Amino acid sequence: MDPLRPANVEELKHLIGIYKQFLPQSIQFVSLLQNILRTNLTLHDTDEEQVSHRLQKTVYIPNNEKGNRLATFVAISREEDQYIFINTLEVPPTELTHALEHTTYIKWGIKPMFVIGDNSEIRAKLSQLIVEPKVQFKSSSDCVNYWMPQTEAAKLSYIVPADVDLKPLQVQHAKQLNEWWPYRYRTSQQYFESAIKYFGAFGLFDKTSGELVACVFQNDHDAVGHLYTVPERCNRGYGCTLAKAITKHIAVQYKQDVHTFIDGNNERSIRLFNKIGYKAVSRTEWLVASKH
Template identity: 25%
Template sequence: MENFVDGNEATETADWEDVGEDKIPMVLAEMAKEGKDSIYILNSIRRIMKWSAKCPEVEMKMYRPKNIQWRSSVIVTAEGKLDVAFIFSPYKSCSFLLSAIRENGIIKMENQPMVYFGVPEEFFGHLEHEIISGEFTAAWSFVFNSYWLPPETAKKFKVDVPTGFTISRLDPSHASTVNSVWPYASASSLALVYDTILVNETAGLFEEKNSRLVSWILHVYYGLGMLYTEKEYRRRGYGTIMVKALSKRLAENGAEINLLAKEDNVEANSVFQKLGFQATGPVMVIQIQSRS
């Protein structure tokens, strides 16, 4: 992210405009010009678009600054059964993003969304402070490494199914099991897991003898996620098998493959890099929560 502005320009307050549906492809094309810095947020927006098309209960809106100086910046919100926001900006300034959060009401904090920041890392602290300095706070806040997997790499994956097991999609009856062990589960996350299983690709490893689900992964709006293996089945490589199986299927269907890994999870980052995932920069994620 190498878009610099001088000190005077950086203090301007930018007004934001709602991007009409007909202009969204143009805005996404502008984002794509930022290369790997934009790829995670860009593909997440595309996933949100597909989600809202399949789930009418989810309303997506896109905003960008009216000032042409900041035109590569984008805020996308999804409201309804899914409450999230994605913020992307390549600029070495965050004053106009602060104005969007503080004054424009673009992100409806009262909905307690999960907010993803794809901005220069030096601004993470400023933006987090702005969000939690009022009547809202953070239930949690983490910095993740974002990754992208080239489709040609995924298509070459060899998926070795362990003897006595089979790989197949999850069904909605598995939603409660998945949600019960997801570290970021909330009061509304069961519905998210249920809808994800309904509308997106998933992969599960099942014992043939009793159909027990022992390992799984879902293609969530933020990329590959909710990866989990039951404790007594760990250290057998089942998690890696799940990543390969779902990535290969997504690539064959023409979908982009992204994921997030916590910065301090050395083992996970190492595994993803060995599989061919390419680092695309840090992303800060904040789960908003009311102080009351």
């Protein structure tokens, strides 16, 4: 018997409730699980081939009758490019480690990407699970989570610079966002198309030419993502306008706290989100198995 099984809607809501007790430090887990619950309900009758695999995640919980009191979960995207989000409140993470070691839901052969919180014990246990010679986990990205409570985010106001119009992005803008994104992969344009269609995204458009000159969107972590301004239009307040607009959108539309994750070396973005009112609360790390 597999040590994991898919969580049903009520079990997922219960899991979210547990992690809400540890806000704001748990914001990345609360937001991720809320996104998965909402997205799965929205996409219930949708052709899976029409939606990015990164929006299609299943949350697995321990396959026992004790109830998930340790809030252990493993969230996995479609297996063609597995992204695996894991956490537990258990110290040390015995239940989670056993599940990762024995589950059949993880395709270790395709070297999936693991996403974890600031938990050195989980990181160490993951490394012990690799049995292939000369393969180890390496940090692909290590970011600080910034948080704003819903009550503050919903009250944000912003000014749109006079030379641009603020508009919701449409699916056809995904191609441009993908070209701007430094982390492109084979199906990343479909990811942007799906995020724009099912979540939320805004752009600033030049009033004269109609050209898209800056963008932001809500990603599959329910976080503010890909805040970008074309280089020749920087230092005009575009980033602040868009960051506030998407933050308020998430807070009002979904009535939830808002977060973003920022690389510790990205001083420009850190200054911007601190100025808006976000607070640094925790970390998220992306780990990929690779040969050394």
